[in-house]
Amino acid sequence: MQRHTIAISLIVLCALLPLVLQLIGERQVYWLFVVSEFFVFAIVAISLDLLMGRSGQISLGHSGFVALGAYAAAILNEQFGADLAIGMLAGGCLAGIASLILGFPATRLRGHYLGIVTLGFGIAVDQIALKWDSLTGGDQGVHLHKAVLLGLDVGTPVRMYYVALVALLVTVLLVWNLTGTRVGRAFAAIKDSEVAAAAMGVPIARTKVLAFICSAFLAGAAGAIYAFLAGFVAPEDFGIDSSLLFFAMVVIGGMGSIPGAIGGAIVVDAVKNAAATVSGLSLTILGGMIVLVVLFFPGGLKAWLRPRRAATGLVHEPDDAAIPQDA
Amino acid sequence: MLEARQLTVRFGGLTAVNALDLDIPDTGVFALVGPNGAGKTTLINALSRVCSVAEGSIHLNGSDLLDLRPHEAVRAGIARSFQRAELFPTLSVTENLLVGLHGEMTTGLEGALRTRSTRAQERAARARCESLMRELDLWELRDCAPADLPYGHQKLLDVARALISRPKLLLLDEPFAGLTDAETPRLLACIAAAGQQCAVLMIEHHFKLLEGVAQRMTVMNFGRKIAEGTPAEMRADPEVIRCYLGTGRQKAAEPAPC
Amino acid sequence: MTQYLLQISLAGLAQGSLFALTALGLVVIYNASSVVNFAHGAMGMAATYVAYVLITELHAPFALAFVGALLAAFVLGVVVQKALLGRLANAPLLTQIVVTLGLYMFLQGVLGMIFGYNPRPMANAITMAPVILGGLVLRPQDVVQLALLLILSAALAALFGATKLGLGMRAITENAYAARLMGIPVGNVLGTAWGIGVLLAAVAAILAAPTTSVTPNMMDTIVVYGFVAAILGGFGSMVGALVGGLVLGVVVNFIDAFLAPELAMSIVFGILLLVLYVRPDGLFGRMKVQKV
Numbered sequence: 001m002q003r004h005t006i007a008i009s010l011i012v013l014c015a016l017l018p019l020v021l022q023l024i025g026e027r028q029v030y031w032l033f034v035v036s037e038f039f040v041f042a043i044v045a046i047s048l049d050l051l052m053g054r055s056g057q058i059s060l061g062h063s064g065f066v067a068l069g070a071y072a073a074a075i076l077n078e079q080f081g082a083d084l085a086i087g088m089l090a091g092g093c094l095a096g097i098a099s100l101i102l103g104f105p106a107t108r109l110r111g112h113y114l115g116i117v118t119l120g121f122g123i124a125v126d127q128i129a130l131k132w133d134s135l136t137g138g139d140q141g142v143h144l145h146k147a148v149l150l151g152l153d154v155g156t157p158v159r160m161y162y163v164a165l166v167a168l169l170v171t172v173l174l175v176w177n178l179t180g181t182r183v184g185r186a187f188a189a190i191k192d193s194e195v196a197a198a199a200m201g202v203p204i205a206r207t208k209v210l211a212f213i214c215s216a217f218l219a220g221a222a223g224a225i226y227a228f229l230a231g232f233v234a235p236e237d238f239g240i241d242s243s244l245l246f247f248a249m250v251v252i253g254g255m256g257s258i259p260g261a262i263g264g265a266i267v268v269d270a271v272k273n274a275a276a277t278v279s280g281l282s283l284t285i286l287g288g289m290i291v292l293v294v295l296f297f298p299g300g301l302k303a304w305l306r307p308r309r310a311a312t313g314l315v316h317e318p319d320d321a322a323i324p325q326d327a
Numbered sequence: 328m329l330e331a332r333q334l335t336v337r338f339g340g341l342t343a344v345n346a347l348d349l350d351i352p353d354t355g356v357f358a359l360v361g362p363n364g365a366g367k368t369t370l371i372n373a374l375s376r377v378c379s380v381a382e383g384s385i386h387l388n389g390s391d392l393l394d395l396r397p398h399e400a401v402r403a404g405i406a407r408s409f410q411r412a413e414l415f416p417t418l419s420v421t422e423n424l425l426v427g428l429h430g431e432m433t434t435g436l437e438g439a440l441r442t443r444s445t446r447a448q449e450r451a452a453r454a455r456c457e458s459l460m461r462e463l464d465l466w467e468l469r470d471c472a473p474a475d476l477p478y479g480h481q482k483l484l485d486v487a488r489a490l491i492s493r494p495k496l497l498l499l500d501e502p503f504a505g506l507t508d509a510e511t512p513r514l515l516a517c518i519a520a521a522g523q524q525c526a527v528l529m530i531e532h533h534f535k536l537l538e539g540v541a542q543r544m545t546v547m548n549f550g551r552k553i554a555e556g557t558p559a560e561m562r563a564d565p566e567v568i569r570c571y572l573g574t575g576r577q578k579a580a581e582p583a584p585c
Numbered sequence: 586m587t588q589y590l591l592q593i594s595l596a597g598l599a600q601g602s603l604f605a606l607t608a609l610g611l612v613v614i615y616n617a618s619s620v621v622n623f624a625h626g627a628m629g630m631a632a633t634y635v636a637y638v639l640i641t642e643l644h645a646p647f648a649l650a651f652v653g654a655l656l657a658a659f660v661l662g663v664v665v666q667k668a669l670l671g672r673l674a675n676a677p678l679l680t681q682i683v684v685t686l687g688l689y690m691f692l693q694g695v696l697g698m699i700f701g702y703n704p705r706p707m708a709n710a711i712t713m714a715p716v717i718l719g720g721l722v723l724r725p726q727d728v729v730q731l732a733l734l735l736i737l738s739a740a741l742a743a744l745f746g747a748t749k750l751g752l753g754m755r756a757i758t759e760n761a762y763a764a765r766l767m768g769i770p771v772g773n774v775l776g777t778a779w780g781i782g783v784l785l786a787a788v789a790a791i792l793a794a795p796t797t798s799v800t801p802n803m804m805d806t807i808v809v810y811g812f813v814a815a816i817l818g819g820f821g822s823m824v825g826a827l828v829g830g831l832v833l834g835v836v837v838n839f840i841d842a843f844l845a846p847e848l849a850m851s852i853v854f855g856i857l858l859l860v861l862y863v864r865p866d867g868l869f870g871r872m873k874v875q876k877v
Binding site: 186189 | 407439
């Protein structure tokens with residue numbers, strides 16, 4: 001029960017934030033953007049956690065999926081005036097299909113090969129976006145027109161804020177449900193022991209690919225929201241630095257945990273924004289944090305947020321009861 | 328029910344299982360015995376389709392098992408436990424059991440939407456897990472992480488995970504290894520009860536244990552079957568004594584070639 | 586036309602020698618400790634900054650700076666192994682990947698903070714003019730790179746084949762536990778392996794410096810190609826890494842010349858995906874079977 005109250009109060013807080021920010025005055029727009037961007041990053045972090053933390057498949061190029069979603073939404077909007085709903089669907093689907101290119105070889109690759117291949121994927125998407133300038137505008141990027149969602153004008157910072165917030169909440173709900181059902185358990189099973197999972201009827205390759213598709217779809221949809229949020233998409237928004245940030249979010253937050261992913265996103269985004277003025281500082285801090293987390297806090301933030309459930313009393317040796325009284 | 332004929336498994340130059348014939352009826356507890364490296368685990372791996380078979384055939388109630396991929400074995404009615412438990416550490420005890428039902432359940436991505444059919448399936452599955460857990464006295468531990476359980480309970484959970492799918496053939500790989508004397512009776516009772524419902528083929532070293540629960544025993548060495556019969560017969564079989572049981576301290580000085 | 590193709594191939598071999606050096610370093614580390622060092626490029630880059638400082642601040646001659654940097658690289662490798670990877674010897678694969686990635690970010694960030702992101706020039710140590718041989722232009726720099734690669738490869742082969750250290754490393758690769766029981770000082774051997782690996786990365790980085798200039802991201806492209814070369818070689822075979830690196834260098838140069846330089850990495854990864862789909866353990870790799 002306690003966790004639910006925390007969650008609800010956080011949601012209420014986030015819902016009321018724009019009203020609070022109105023009191024600040026002219027910096028309001030900046031802060032609304034920062035928090036909205038954080039919501040989008042949190043969705044990506046959750047999607048990456050689903051892949052890395054839950055199903056145990058590493059992805060060092062996740063911003064590639066985000067980029068695909070962002071460009072899909074941006075180009076459809078610029079050329080055909082497509083709205084955010086179509087953008088999210090198209091972006092998610094494009095990213096999902098792209099993940100098949102990665103997913104199938106991924107089923108046969110050991111961990112570090114997969115890491116390198118996904119790294120390459122992220123780089124490739126970036127390079128192609130830059131090079132294919134007839135479609136993507138090259139380094140000039142794509143400018144979006146009005147931000148519309150199912151007929152509703154969401155072009156103001158406040159409205160996009162709520163769109164991003166609702167999207168995050170929906171993502172949390174979907175992923176939370178998934179992890180509590182058959183597919184989510186299958187993801188965890190293939191991470192923990194492929195052999196045992198197969199013995200229980202989990203088709204390993206297909207499940208790994210499914211994890212990729214789900215993760216990519218969410219990241220792509222998030223990318224679409226990002227495109228509408230920023231109003232502009234260019235290659236420099238993505239790339240390996242971006243992928244590493246998402247990676248850091250999942251590691252610092254703790255793998256296999258939705259609150260962990262969100263917490264990690266908070267930490268990383270905060271560091272990134274706070275240290276933005278000194279080049280190299282945020283990388284140093286985040287890199288250092290990752291190393292420290294791995295060495296000293298292997299569970300990440302989630303180990304703080306939710307201590308491990310203890311066994312109910314049966315941790316002692318069963319033989320204890322057999323010790324004779326007169327020994 | 329299960330018929331294996333001339334089963335041969337090779338790993339490169341090593342023939343781990345050599346032209347083995349095996350028959351297992353519908354119910355009962357059957358033991359697979361032999362020294363280390365005899366090929367017992369490999370045989371179990373072959374039967375559960377984890378490793379490929381070079382020659383021979385396996386039929387379960389007439390249907391050919393050789394085409395099956397590893398994850399299709401449980402649908403065919405074959406479930407197994409592992410020498411090293413292979414539990415899922417990130418899942419709770421209940422969730423470990425629920426994965427055992429993966430083959431029967433059908434919920435897919437719609438689980439994210441928690442549709443009515445999803446919820447109904449979950450309820451039914453959890454009810455089945457609950458009844459098995461209560462039967463095996465695991466109910467109190469249902470939300471624990473497997474790593475927090477004593478080793479005996481972990482092995483029990485491993486077996487339970489195989490049992491939950493109501494298999495026709497239950498393959499157990501050294502289920503008693505590492506258990507204390509206090510933990511053994513519970514698992515023994517579980518296996519004996521399982522043997523009433525289905526066929527249990529279990530790898531085990533401890534002869535005394537087997538005499539209490541196994542109807543028949545197959546003794547392997549170097550990939551071949553060297554003897555088969557009731558535990559009492561095997562205890563008296565000269566081949567088995569020579570290759571496996573030993574003849575006591577005096578004769579131990581001259582190791583007999585097998 | 587053939588002249589042109591040969592010229593491209595030559596340039597490719599020269600560039601490939603950098604990939605090969607990087608890949609060799611990766612493979613040495615992987616063979617000893619089963620870890621893919623995602624911080625490989627960054628560590629080589631750090632050593633290059635050491636050389637840079639020695640040259641510009643202390644006005645050391647290039648040879649001295651080179652040696653100094655290599656020493657620093659070796660020490661860095663040993664320290665990283667002892668302080669980080671050594672503690673995580675039993676951790677899952679993902680954890681080890683994560684820690685080297687964290688290290689990569691940390692090193693890039695720190696050096697970025699200290700030296701900034703503006704490219705610092707590194708003068709070419711070899712000031713000889715290019716030689717024309719049989720119609721082909723031979724840059725002394727390229728010859729030196731290839732020569733260094735061959736010399737270092739030979740040295741590595743001798744090390745692994747004929748010394749106690751090499752034997753120890755091979756033993757550890759097979760079975761670290763047994764190696765320890767046999768009296769092999771596993772910690773020291775692993776540290777040395779990392780030292781050698783990072784040293785090779787530093788050689789590649791310093792050789793690349795005149796072209797890429799010294800920046801925190803200078804090795805990013807080269808190390809990615811180094812990974813690809815190591816994978817193509819099977820990530821265990823040093824010969825594979827060597828050949829893979831050289832071949833990759835030629836391939837990349839051809840892509841640069843005839844297709845689009847900006848897409849070189851994407852194309853290479855496409856090729857890598859195809860190769861891995863057909864041979865998941867690389868072209869020369871050997872499968873490791875998991876016992877259940």
